Amino acid sequence: MTETGSVSQKRLLIVSPVGLFGQGGIDRLLFYFLDDLRERGQPMTFDLIGARGEAKGWRWVPHFVLALLRFSWLLATRSYGLVHIHVSTDGSALRKQAFGAVARLLGVPYVIHFHGMISDEAIARNPLWLRALGRLARGSDSVIVLGEAFRKPFRDVLRVENSRIEVIYNGVPDIRADATIPRLYDGVLSLLFCGEIGNRKGMDLLIAALAQLKSDDWECTIAGNGSMQPYEAAIAEAEISERLDIRGWLTLPEVHQLMQQADVVILPSRAEALPLSLIEGACAGNALIATKIGAVAEVVHDGVNGFLVAQDSTAIVSVIKQLTREPMTLAGMQEQSRKLYEERFTVPVFVNAILAIYRRYGVV
Numbered sequence: 001m002t003e004t005g006s007v008s009q010k011r012l013l014i015v016s017p018v019g020l021f022g023q024g025g026i027d028r029l030l031f032y033f034l035d036d037l038r039e040r041g042q043p044m045t046f047d048l049i050g051a052r053g054e055a056k057g058w059r060w061v062p063h064f065v066l067a068l069l070r071f072s073w074l075l076a077t078r079s080y081g082l083v084h085i086h087v088s089t090d091g092s093a094l095r096k097q098a099f100g101a102v103a104r105l106l107g108v109p110y111v112i113h114f115h116g117m118i119s120d121e122a123i124a125r126n127p128l129w130l131r132a133l134g135r136l137a138r139g140s141d142s143v144i145v146l147g148e149a150f151r152k153p154f155r156d157v158l159r160v161e162n163s164r165i166e167v168i169y170n171g172v173p174d175i176r177a178d179a180t181i182p183r184l185y186d187g188v189l190s191l192l193f194c195g196e197i198g199n200r201k202g203m204d205l206l207i208a209a210l211a212q213l214k215s216d217d218w219e220c221t222i223a224g225n226g227s228m229q230p231y232e233a234a235i236a237e238a239e240i241s242e243r244l245d246i247r248g249w250l251t252l253p254e255v256h257q258l259m260q261q262a263d264v265v266i267l268p269s270r271a272e273a274l275p276l277s278l279i280e281g282a283c284a285g286n287a288l289i290a291t292k293i294g295a296v297a298e299v300v301h302d303g304v305n306g307f308l309v310a311q312d313s314t315a316i317v318s319v320i321k322q323l324t325r326e327p328m329t330l331a332g333m334q335e336q337s338r339k340l341y342e343e344r345f346t347v348p349v350f351v352n353a354i355l356a357i358y359r360r361y362g363v364v
Contacts, residue, residue, distance in 0.1 A: 010081025012046040012363040013074060013108075015099050017092065019050040025276045026086045026115050028252070029170055036351045044364050047074055051095050064095055071099055075106045082361040083108055085136070088116035088273075093133040100136040111357060112136055113144040113168075117273050117294040118153040134158040142357060144168050146274035147295025166357070169298070171350025172280050174341075175256040181285035181338045182331035185263065189218040189324045192262035192286070194255055194277040195269070197226030202268030202291065207231045208313035209268075209320065211238030216324050218243065220266075221258055225249040259284035263330060264323060268309065268316055272296055282341040287333035289319055299345070305336035 018027050030048075037044060049071050053063035074080075083103045087096040096112070103110045114133075122130055137143050137160045144166050145151060151167065154160045195201045201224075210220060211234060220243065222228070228235075228246055235241050250258070259265065265281030266289040274295040281288050282299060288306030290296050302308040307322075309315040323330045358364045 009043065009045055009364065010362045011078055012044060012358065013080050013083045014046055014048045015051055015071065015083065015085045015096065016048065017050060017052055017086065018054055019048060026088070028276060030086070032171065032173060032347050033351055033354060036347045042364065051099065068098055068102070072102050075102065075108055080108050081363045082358065083110035084113060085110055086113045086115060087133070087136065090129050092116070093129040093136065097132040097136045100139055104139050109141045109361065111142040111144060112140045114150065115146065115273050117271055118150065118157070123153065123157055142166055146170060147298040149295040149298065168353040169344055169350065170274050170276055170279055171345055171347040172276060172283055173347055174283060175280065176260055176284045179260065179285065182334040183285065185327045185330060187217055189320065190261065190263045191218060191220040192258055192265050193220065193222045193224070193267065194265065195224045195267060195275070197222065197224045197228060200269065200271050202270055202311070203231060205268040205311060205313050205316060206266065207234050209316035210240055212313065212317045213320060214238065214240065216321060218320065218324060219245070221245040221247060221262065223247040223250050223255060223258060256280065259286060262286055264289055268311065269293065270311055274299065279341065279345045282337040282345060285334045285338040287323060287330055288337060289316065299340065301340070305333045305340055
C-alpha cells in the first residue's frame with residue numbers, strides 16, 4: 001500500500017504482522033496512525049508489508065518467505081529513508097530479525113517498535129527469540145517502547161544504549177468525546193472483557209472470580225477471538241451463564257459501543273505490553289481492573305482510575321465486590337480514567353511522537 005507525498009520526501013517502509021486490516025493490536029494501532037495522517041492531510045510516501053499474514057500455526061512460513069523476498073526487492077529497487085519494524089515476542093522477534101538484517105545489509109536505517117513483554121522468566125531462560133530481539137534492537141537506530149517499564153530490559157538486558165530508547169504511548173481515537181462521565185450507575189456492575197479468549201489473557205481467572213460472586217449484582221460481556229469451550233464446564237457449575245454475554249470477535253465500532261455501555265473494563269492477563277483495550281476503556285470513561293504486568297501500571301493507576309491485581313481470582317473478587325458496593329468510588333475512577341486518556345493516550349499525541357522520529361529521516 002502506498003500513499004503519495006512530496007517529491008522531496010524519502011520513502012518509508014513499514015513492517016507489521018498482517019497489515020491495515022489485521023485483528024491484532026499492532027495492526028489496529030497502525031490503522032489509527034495512518035487514518036490520523038489522512039485527516040491531517042499529512043503527505044507521506046510509504047509501503048507496507050505484513051510479515052506473517054493471516055495464516056495460523058506454521059502456515060505463516062510461506063507467507064513470511066514471500067514477504068521477506070518482497071521486502072528485499074523493495075529495498076534494492078527503491079530509495080527508502082527509513083524502515084519502521086513493528087515487533088513483539090516469540091516468532092515475531094525471529095521473523096523481524098530477518099527483516100532488520102536485510103535492512104542493515106542494504107544500508108537502510110531502521111527503527112523497531114516493540115509491542116510485547118519481556119518477563120523476568122524470559123530473561124532467566126534467555127530463549128532464542130529474546131536473543132534475536134537483542135540483535136534486532138542493537139542494530140537499529142532507535143527502539144520505541146510502549147512505557148517506561150520497558151526501558152530497563154532493553155538497556156540492562158539487551159544492551160541497547162539508553163539514548164536510543166524512546167517511550168511512545170499507544171494512542172486510540174476518542175470514542176466518547178461528548179458523553180457524560182461518570183455514567184449513571186443502575187446498581188448492576190457492567191463488566192467488559194475485550195481481547196483474545198484464553199488463559200494467556202486470564203479468562204480462567206475471570207471465570208473463577210465471577211463464580212465466587214453469585215450473590216453480587218454484576219453482568220459481564222466477553223468479546224474477542226478464541227473459544228470459550230474450555231470454560232463451559234466451570235460456567236455451568238457456577239450457574240452464571242445467564243449473566244454472561246459472550247459475543248465472539250467484533251468489529252471496532254461494535255467494541256467501542258460496548259465500552260460506552262460498560263462500567264468497568266477488566267483484563268486479568270498474564271502477558272501484556274500496553275493493551276489497547278485498557279486505553280480504549282480509559283477513553284470511554286471506564287474504571288479499569290488489570291494485572292500488574294508490562295506497562296499496564298502506566299494506564300491503570302491503582303486506587304485512582306482502577307485496580308491493579310495479582311494473577312489470582314481472589315484478588316479480582318475483592319475489587320469487583322468493592323465497586324459493586326461503592327458507587328462513588330466507581331464514579332471517581334471513571335472520571336480519572338477519562339482524564340488520564342486526554343493527557344496521555346490520544347491519537348494526536350501518539351502520531352506527533354512518531355512523526356518527530358520520521359522527520360529525522362526525511363520521510364515526512
